[in-house]
Amino acid sequence: MAARNFASMAIRNRLYCKSLSSQSFLRRCLSSSSESNAVSSVGKLGTSQEEPKIWEDPWRHALGPPPPPEEYTTEFEESSAEWKFVERLFPHDVIPEPPKHESYPTPSGWRPPRDPAPNLPYFIRRLRNHMLPLFLESRRDQLNLETMDYDYVELVKLKNVQGDVFACERDLRAYLESKVGHSIATHVNELQGAIRVKGVERADVERFLFEQGF
Amino acid sequence: MLSRQLLFACRGVQRCCGRPISSPSSVATFRKCYVSSNAGADSPSSTTPEPVFAGRNLWRADTLTSFQEKPQAWLSTLEDKHDRKIGLLDLHPDVFRAPPRLDIVHRNIVWQQNYRNVQFTKTLTRAEMPGGGKKPWPGKRMGRSKAGSIRAPYFRGGGIAHGVRGPRTWFYMLPDALRLKGLCTSLTIKHNQDDLVIVDSFDRLPSPDAQLLHDLADHRNWGYSVLFIDVPDRACENLALACADIPSFNIMPTYGLNCYSMHKYQTLVMTHEALNYLEERILFHLHRADTLQNKFRYKDMKEKLLNEGEGEDDPVHAPFV
Numbered sequence: 001m002a003a004r005n006f007a008s009m010a011i012r013n014r015l016y017c018k019s020l021s022s023q024s025f026l027r028r029c030l031s032s033s034s035e036s037n038a039v040s041s042v043g044k045l046g047t048s049q050e051e052p053k054i055w056e057d058p059w060r061h062a063l064g065p066p067p068p069p070e071e072y073t074t075e076f077e078e079s080s081a082e083w084k085f086v087e088r089l090f091p092h093d094v095i096p097e098p099p100k101h102e103s104y105p106t107p108s109g110w111r112p113p114r115d116p117a118p119n120l121p122y123f124i125r126r127l128r129n130h131m132l133p134l135f136l137e138s139r140r141d142q143l144n145l146e147t148m149d150y151d152y153v154e155l156v157k158l159k160n161v162q163g164d165v166f167a168c169e170r171d172l173r174a175y176l177e178s179k180v181g182h183s184i185a186t187h188v189n190e191l192q193g194a195i196r197v198k199g200v201e202r203a204d205v206e207r208f209l210f211e212q213g214f
Numbered sequence: 215m216l217s218r219q220l221l222f223a224c225r226g227v228q229r230c231c232g233r234p235i236s237s238p239s240s241v242a243t244f245r246k247c248y249v250s251s252n253a254g255a256d257s258p259s260s261t262t263p264e265p266v267f268a269g270r271n272l273w274r275a276d277t278l279t280s281f282q283e284k285p286q287a288w289l290s291t292l293e294d295k296h297d298r299k300i301g302l303l304d305l306h307p308d309v310f311r312a313p314p315r316l317d318i319v320h321r322n323i324v325w326q327q328n329y330r331n332v333q334f335t336k337t338l339t340r341a342e343m344p345g346g347g348k349k350p351w352p353g354k355r356m357g358r359s360k361a362g363s364i365r366a367p368y369f370r371g372g373g374i375a376h377g378v379r380g381p382r383t384w385f386y387m388l389p390d391a392l393r394l395k396g397l398c399t400s401l402t403i404k405h406n407q408d409d410l411v412i413v414d415s416f417d418r419l420p421s422p423d424a425q426l427l428h429d430l431a432d433h434r435n436w437g438y439s440v441l442f443i444d445v446p447d448r449a450c451e452n453l454a455l456a457c458a459d460i461p462s463f464n465i466m467p468t469y470g471l472n473c474y475s476m477h478k479y480q481t482l483v484m485t486h487e488a489l490n491y492l493e494e495r496i497l498f499h500l501h502r503a504d505t506l507q508n509k510f511r512y513k514d515m516k517e518k519l520l521n522e523g524e525g526e527d528d529p530v531h532a533p534f535v
Contacts, residue, residue, distance in 0.1 A: 091503065092503040093498075093502060093503060094498060094501050094502055094503060095501050095502070095503050113278055114278075115278060116278065117278040117279065117280065122281075123278070123279045123280065123281050125276060125279060128500060128501050162279055162281035162282065162313075163281040191315075191317075192313070192315070193313060
């Protein structure tokens with residue numbers, strides 16, 4: 001009995017495998033799938049024609065149809081409460097005003113211009129980034145015959161001088177000569193309102209300007 | 215009574231005119247100063263515009279310096295030939311009292327004249343000329359001068375030795391800082407020499423008659439050549455028709471303003487709206503966070519330049535360049 005059952009099982013298996021591998025089986029699969037597609041395109045209903053046959057999908061027959069996929073709602077809600085975190089990361093398009101500090105000078109040494117302006121025959125306007133208009137210029141000096149290299153002179157250029165530029169130059173020279181100890185060379189560009197100083201550091205001229213209140 | 219008149223006058227001007235100049239003005243107020251300018255003022259329907267005597271809010275004007283005067287300009291109207299002043303405007307000193315840098319204006323004008331030059335001509339050298347490979351006659355016993363090629367420069371019909379060599383361009387871009395300073399200096403010169411006229415609106419011109427415009431210009435002592443500046447690049451009908459008959463009167467939008475034109479035309483006539491727009495744009499760039507010393511790179515402008523003529527294809531007319 002058991003042997004006969006086993007033999008019939010084996011034959012049945014062999015036949016099943018053969019049917020699986022045969023071309024006709026494939027054709028039947030494709031035709032069944034096309035039929036099912038045709039059916040589904042016409043009317044989406046879970047008919048018995050749509051469901052695959054037992055031998056086409058035995059797992060489905062054993063375990064049942066798979067659960068439907070989880071449905072997520074596509075509604076969304078716009079919230080602008082978090083926009084401020086994005087906005088503060090934007091680069092500035094216009095240079096902002098400097099913040100108000102409790103005491104000056106700030107740790108970097110910056111001071112705002114004195115309000116009202118000092119009562120002098122000249123005025124030195126700040127740059128657009130609220131800094132003093134001090135620049136370094138490197139000019140070629142004479143040829144050094146020992147090293148056969150050109151010596152370079154570093155000049156401090158003070159721009160944006162409005163009013164009497166010569167008066168500013170006089171005051172600047174007097175202050176710097178007393179501070180530095182040696183004589184100083186200056187050049188005044190009246191049309192552009194600029195003074196070039198040789199023999200000082202930029203920090204000395206900055207101290208002069210802060211003391212004057214510009 | 216007088217104070218109430220001033221109060222009603224304030225309504226017609228910008229919303230923030232009541233704020234003092236020395237208050238710390240943030241970036242947010244910058245746009246408000248210049249954007250909400252003529253929203254309610256001077257609509258074409260009103261016959262008599264309200265007198266504008268209240269001060270304009272000048273964004274980040276330096277109040278500490280006493281060496282830069284605060285310029286003012288009359289606001290007039292084109293309604294009739296008699297010059298009727300309807301207001302007095304405060305102008306921004308950074309734009310209209312800039313230091314007189316004539317060297318920068320010169321550089322701007324030279325740049326405008328030269329940067330568009332393209333040379334298309336080319337002369338051929340002795341190597342590019344046809345023929346001339348063979349020595350025409352032997353060097354000795356001919357009694358003629360030595361010659362190596364019939365296309366040498368000393369030959370009739372020969373190549374040119376140091377000639378014009380091919381397409382060449384004088385293109386270069388001035389840095390933004392210089393162009394801004396040039397504009398500010400030119401506007402300063404125009405205003406200081408009484409060649410700047412500010413008008414409420416161009417659509418108040420009553421008729422497209424060219425003779426009317428001539429009389430108007432004579433009455434107000436404008437120069438021979440007048441440049442009308444408005445914000446949109448579509449001109450008002452009456453003004454456009456009148457200027458079409460007068461060759462020396464021309465209209466330009468604000469984006470076309472340049473040093474060369476400002477010095478070419480004797481008088482500059484600007485609308486109130488154009489003045490606000492110009493001040494806002496110039497001040498923005500004077501205070502912008504980007505550097506003003508920018509190198510012109512073709513790759514930054516390439517897409518914009520190549521797409522310039524997009525949408526301008528016409529089936530009949532040739533493109534206007």
